[in-house]
Amino acid sequence: MRAVDAIMECLKAEGVDVVFGYPGGANLPTYDAFYDAGIHHVLVRHEAGAGHAAEGYAKATGRVGVAFGTSGPGATNLVTPIMDAMMDSVPVVFFTGQVRTELLGTDGFQEADTIGITMPAVKHSFLITDPREIPRTIHEAFHIASTGRPGPVVVDLPMDLTKADIPYEPVTDVQLPGYQPRTAGNAKQIRQAARALAAARRPVFYTGGGVISAGAHESLRELVREGGFPITSTLMGLGAYPAPDPQWLGMLGMHGTRAANYAVDEADLLVAIGCRFDDRVTGKLSEFAPRAKYIHIDVDPAEISKNIPAHIPIVGDAKLILPKLLEDYRTLDADKARMDDWWQRIHTWQDRHPLSYEPGENGEIKPQQVIQAIYNVTGGEAIISSDVGQHQMWAAQYFHYPEPRRWINSGGLGTMGFGLPAAIGAQMGMPDMLNVVVTGDGSIQMNIQELATIRQENIPVKVVILNNGYLGMVRQWQELFWQERYSQVDMHTFGGEEAFPDFVKLADAYGIRGLRLTESASLEDDLRAAFEAEGPAFIDVRVTRDEKVYPMIAPGEAARNMVG
Amino acid sequence: MVDTNELLSLDDLHAAGSVRSGRKHVLSVLVENKPGVLTRVSGLFTRRGFNIDTLSVGPTDDERISRITLTLDGASQPIDQVTKQLHKLINVLKIKDLQPAETVARELALFKVSCDPQTRSEIRELAEVFRGKIVDIGKKSIIAEITGERSKIEAFEKLVRPYGLVEMIRTGEVAISRGREET
Numbered sequence: 001m002r003a004v005d006a007i008m009e010c011l012k013a014e015g016v017d018v019v020f021g022y023p024g025g026a027n028l029p030t031y032d033a034f035y036d037a038g039i040h041h042v043l044v045r046h047e048a049g050a051g052h053a054a055e056g057y058a059k060a061t062g063r064v065g066v067a068f069g070t071s072g073p074g075a076t077n078l079v080t081p082i083m084d085a086m087m088d089s090v091p092v093v094f095f096t097g098q099v100r101t102e103l104l105g106t107d108g109f110q111e112a113d114t115i116g117i118t119m120p121a122v123k124h125s126f127l128i129t130d131p132r133e134i135p136r137t138i139h140e141a142f143h144i145a146s147t148g149r150p151g152p153v154v155v156d157l158p159m160d161l162t163k164a165d166i167p168y169e170p171v172t173d174v175q176l177p178g179y180q181p182r183t184a185g186n187a188k189q190i191r192q193a194a195r196a197l198a199a200a201r202r203p204v205f206y207t208g209g210g211v212i213s214a215g216a217h218e219s220l221r222e223l224v225r226e227g228g229f230p231i232t233s234t235l236m237g238l239g240a241y242p243a244p245d246p247q248w249l250g251m252l253g254m255h256g257t258r259a260a261n262y263a264v265d266e267a268d269l270l271v272a273i274g275c276r277f278d279d280r281v282t283g284k285l286s287e288f289a290p291r292a293k294y295i296h297i298d299v300d301p302a303e304i305s306k307n308i309p310a311h312i313p314i315v316g317d318a319k320l321i322l323p324k325l326l327e328d329y330r331t332l333d334a335d336k337a338r339m340d341d342w343w344q345r346i347h348t349w350q351d352r353h354p355l356s357y358e359p360g361e362n363g364e365i366k367p368q369q370v371i372q373a374i375y376n377v378t379g380g381e382a383i384i385s386s387d388v389g390q391h392q393m394w395a396a397q398y399f400h401y402p403e404p405r406r407w408i409n410s411g412g413l414g415t416m417g418f419g420l421p422a423a424i425g426a427q428m429g430m431p432d433m434l435n436v437v438v439t440g441d442g443s444i445q446m447n448i449q450e451l452a453t454i455r456q457e458n459i460p461v462k463v464v465i466l467n468n469g470y471l472g473m474v475r476q477w478q479e480l481f482w483q484e485r486y487s488q489v490d491m492h493t494f495g496g497e498e499a500f501p502d503f504v505k506l507a508d509a510y511g512i513r514g515l516r517l518t519e520s521a522s523l524e525d526d527l528r529a530a531f532e533a534e535g536p537a538f539i540d541v542r543v544t545r546d547e548k549v550y551p552m553i554a555p556g557e558a559a560r561n562m563v564g
Numbered sequence: 565m566v567d568t569n570e571l572l573s574l575d576d577l578h579a580a581g582s583v584r585s586g587r588k589h590v591l592s593v594l595v596e597n598k599p600g601v602l603t604r605v606s607g608l609f610t611r612r613g614f615n616i617d618t619l620s621v622g623p624t625d626d627e628r629i630s631r632i633t634l635t636l637d638g639a640s641q642p643i644d645q646v647t648k649q650l651h652k653l654i655n656v657l658k659i660k661d662l663q664p665a666e667t668v669a670r671e672l673a674l675f676k677v678s679c680d681p682q683t684r685s686e687i688r689e690l691a692e693v694f695r696g697k698i699v700d701i702g703k704k705s706i707i708a709e710i711t712g713e714r715s716k717i718e719a720f721e722k723l724v725r726p727y728g729l730v731e732m733i734r735t736g737e738v739a740i741s742r743g744r745e746e747t
Contacts, residue, residue: 119604120611124654127599144654178596178657195572268574293577302648309579 003131004033006168010138020050024070026097029162045449049421051081054092056425059408070097072110082152083121087412091150100160114156123151131164143174148181149300185316193295194328200269202342209236210274212404219322228336232260236411239401253281255393258353261559267292277307287558363520367466367543371398373524382434387419387443390472393549395438417446423461437463441493442471451510462537468545469494476548507538514538585638590739593632594658601655618736633738669739673717675708678728
């Protein structure tokens, strides 16, 4: 069997039903195999689109995403999604073409040292040197990508080796002596954590994307509800605990709610699960939760005590640990009344500092209002893929995610251009869900070529552009911290005749329905109509130009000094 | 036996990890003998800002496995972070933070020293005292080979420097644990 046909067999054995990619010289053999392999291949318009689509697929479904690119520029175009998947722990296998083995190291046409370039950005990578290794390597790649702390794996395939004939036998077992992700969690430590929880009078749960990766949201909900604990989460963790909910404090961190940030600031016990104390969460590290003891549960031992030393570290899979923690906690028969004062204090913050904004004047649409309208129209029953910037923060603040895997965004790397291709992947993985892209006039132009992919595959995503004509987040920082010196942030997408590009005409050029919304009064109805109509929609919503994301912890500041 | 049901006081909890030991550490790292593994290890150190004092790599009795010996300063970085990050590399099989008292560590160094007919014999005598070997003798220079712990090599260096040290090369330390057990 040709090695490339073996690749197809391996993909099928891994349950892959759709892949995203772009052909070229060095992966011609692979694309010959795709011709009749019976695997749905989505042809993107730029390799970055393929990588982000594979991420979106993985984030929406929990299954491994797959992206293909050719050698050289094909591979280097994949570097951003690879790094993005690394930062957000997304299980994706990237297959890159490579020049023939005899050309390796000679600066051959379209040669790039893909393994070298991607090394700091991968969970692991493989350069194939013997075609007979291909099947086993592919299964190892899927295993590494999807287990432990998930992440990207690169498989670099020299062209001549993919053409070789190899004996193919299904691989049923994977042996990686250097890779045994710990899963169960130490029973004594779990017991200790339960006792600390029972003793805490001001506990707060702080959860991250790891809870969603682990599929631990059900056990998390059970534990938090039964114990009556307050809970907040990182940007990546939204949806693990349903919002809105009486015990839900809103998001934590730079643009989180005051209630969540103040609660963490005054907590005596922080229960950190599947999160990594990122600077956007902690603000000034030395003043983060200064009164708290830390329980830190994570499958990656290197995250524990990396930024803040943990008092009770528990290494393992949250899905296995949380039920045990609940079981242990039950036996302690803790009195909920010990937290009465704490809840009272939290309610005071919630009452005094709800998320809010000034309504627009003269029919002007506020960006926050757009997110609220999307929430009202969908009832929360949608997958929101976001780009990066102000709109991302508003989508995190004002859309209440009732379930995990409904909020797909680039958190760690903060990749503009992520949203549109990610939604393509999410829609392919969850064809029956309504998929909405929340983006800005800056971000959307970073991978706008994927409108062609949407058209070609008739992917019914609804793209909502919060168009303020600015790189709004950069502008916000220039206004607040750089003396209003607005350097290179005007995108010229706002205004009358002279605005460009005209997003409605642009959509039209791709054969996609485009519309422009400028009226506050009819916003919700207009969005509903656009969402209910069949097929994709590209919606240019003109919003208040200088609106800022609040509240905010200024960089390097402590949470208790939030502004706005 | 303490009753684990008894209520715990949060004040009794102490944070662990990320402690800087303040001393030198020797890490013995077994890795798969595959292309690029050393790059992964050294790249990790660069990326995470860990400083390596010495690094040596060589084969083991099993041809599929290589051993990397690293010496690091435990004052400038938390060694547990270093080992945890190393463990995340798929090709890393085993890491041992060797305890100084239970470890035999050796380094080999070659010293090329200027000499004339008179100083030549002096240098030879010094090398003998250090149980070193003279591996090359020329008209104007002499090469001595010294094996031992780092301090011994540094002592020899200090002694020959006044004669005119042309150049010197050191392998970096290799180490193995004492006793029957495998490192």
